[in-house]
Amino acid sequence: xxxxxxxxxxxxxxxxxxxxxxxxxxxxxxxxxxxxxxxxxxxxxxxxxxxxxxxxxxxxxxxxxxxxxxxxxxxxxxxxxxxxxxxxxxxxxxxxxxxxxxxxxxxxxxxxxxxxxxxxxxxxxxxxxxxxxxxxxxxxxxxxxxxxxxxxxxxxxxxxxxxxxxxxxxxxxxxxxxxxxxxxxxxxxxxxxxxxxxxxxxxxxxxxxxxxxxxxxxxxxxxxxxxxxxxxxxxxxxxxxxxxxxxxxxxxxxxxxxxxxxxxxxxxxxxxxxxxxxxxxxxxxxxxxxxxxxxxxxxxxxxxxxxxxxxxxxxxxxxxxxxxxxxxxxxxxxxxxxxxxxxxxxxxxxxxxxxxxxxxxxxx
Numbered sequence: 001x002x003x004x005x006x007x008x009x010x011x012x013x014x015x016x017x018x019x020x021x022x023x024x025x026x027x028x029x030x031x032x033x034x035x036x037x038x039x040x041x042x043x044x045x046x047x048x049x050x051x052x053x054x055x056x057x058x059x060x061x062x063x064x065x066x067x068x069x070x071x072x073x074x075x076x077x078x079x080x081x082x083x084x085x086x087x088x089x090x091x092x093x094x095x096x097x098x099x100x101x102x103x104x105x106x107x108x109x110x111x112x113x114x115x116x117x118x119x120x121x122x123x124x125x126x127x128x129x130x131x132x133x134x135x136x137x138x139x140x141x142x143x144x145x146x147x148x149x150x151x152x153x154x155x156x157x158x159x160x161x162x163x164x165x166x167x168x169x170x171x172x173x174x175x176x177x178x179x180x181x182x183x184x185x186x187x188x189x190x191x192x193x194x195x196x197x198x199x200x201x202x203x204x205x206x207x208x209x210x211x212x213x214x215x216x217x218x219x220x221x222x223x224x225x226x227x228x229x230x231x232x233x234x235x236x237x238x239x240x241x242x243x244x245x246x247x248x249x250x251x252x253x254x255x256x257x258x259x260x261x262x263x264x265x266x267x268x269x270x271x272x273x274x275x276x277x278x279x280x281x282x283x284x285x286x287x288x289x290x291x292x293x294x295x296x297x298x299x300x301x302x303x304x305x306x307x308x309x310x311x312x313x314x315x316x317x318x319x320x321x322x323x324x325x326x327x328x329x330x331x332x333x334x335x336x337x338x339x340x341x342x343x344x345x346x347x348x349x350x351x352x353x354x355x356x357x358x359x360x361x362x363x364x
Contacts, residue, residue: 004135005031005053011131012049012102018095020047020102020128021087021116026302027104027132028055034068035230036061042083042112047102051094056083088119102128133307137299138321143231144345147301147323150191150233151343151354153226157182158237158357161196161222165241165364171196171209174220182226191225191232192304202238202337205294205329216242219252219336220364225304232304234325235355236341239362248336251288252361255338258282258328259359262296263344266326266351272314279328280312288330297325300343322346323354 008031012020022028022045029035031045032055043061047053054073057065062076075090077083091098098120103113105127117123139147157178164177175196182190197207198214202221214220218241225234238252258279265278276296283292297310300323308316310324327341343354 002031002033005047007135008047008131009049012047015100015102015126017100017102017126018048019091019098019100019120021045022047022102022104022128022132023112024104024107027136029230030132030136030302032065032068032070034065034070036064041079042077044087046087046091048094054090056087084115084119091120098123100124100126102126102131104129104132136301137307138319139301139323139345140321143301144321144323146229146231147233147343147345148354150226150228150231151235151356153182153185153187153228154191154224154233154235154343155355155357156185157194157224157226158222158235161224162220162237162239162362162364165214165220165239167216167241168213170211170213171198171201172211174214175209178222178224187226187228189227191227191234195221195223197221197223197337198241200334200337203331203333203335204337205331205339207337214241217244218242219244219248219338221337221339223339223341231301233343233355234300234304234341235343235357236327236329236339237357237359237362238338238340239364241364244336248338249361250286251330251332251336252338254283254286254288255328255330255340256359256361259326259340259342262326262328263342263351263353266318266344266346267349268318268320268346270318272308272310272316272318273312275318275326276310276312276314279326283328283330288332291330291332292328293331294329297327297341299324318346320346320348 041058056075059076059078160181161178198220199218201207221238223236262279295311299306329339331337345352
């Protein structure tokens, strides 16, 4: 039994939960090593405190599941078979009475809830999210190694993007070049939809790249990441195309100062909120507090957004092994948008920055 599954099973023993049905693909991957997007089909890991777990997946994915390294039972079903019949029979062969079921409440849809409650009437549903989030929050050395590689490729992608900037090129032109070139290095999948925003568009924190063309005096903001063997990176850099105004420069230097100060404050035992407030106070003191509308960072790993959240109200204490982003931003409409983001790892006595593309104001 792998250590991740064993930790979940131990939790189930403590809570007297006889059956957990885990269906979010990210959590199935974390527990079993099998990474798959089942689309509308059912994918799940059935876990028990004492009995052997099993993996259920579409028949067409069964060989891939076995090749992923999962050595326990795999239940494959065809498109004309009812997987719930298979689940029910196998659960009842392992557990005498299912009075509680641990599920991801934020992922389980109504149809699947009705299947479970129909087959295990009277069962109380227990949220598994918090336990899974906390397990995934602490990265082991193998996970960290993969995330370091993902970060290196994110650095390369930003370098490609900055080199692609030319007057008259659109945001979509530059994004296409980034994704085309990074694929030549063996990266099949970006971590999320690549963001390239220029001029006024950069003042939209979650703007959508379009046909706006780069002009002299613009900032160009890149927010991107790659998927590397199931783990994601996430970096933001903002570069200047030609000469910029003093106001733009002041915004950039304020964000950079805040980002560096927040990273310098990271160490085990610090509360997440104090890291956020370190950056937020500097931005507020510079007169831009109203233009920093989002959290300072978010956990990172198998998912692009996972635990912990680095917010000004989160009293969670940082622990060695956590990986999250630090990404302050200032977005002044019709003037400038700047965000600077790194992926960081909490070490035994401080912090290691995984992304390394230069942060000093860069002109291209």
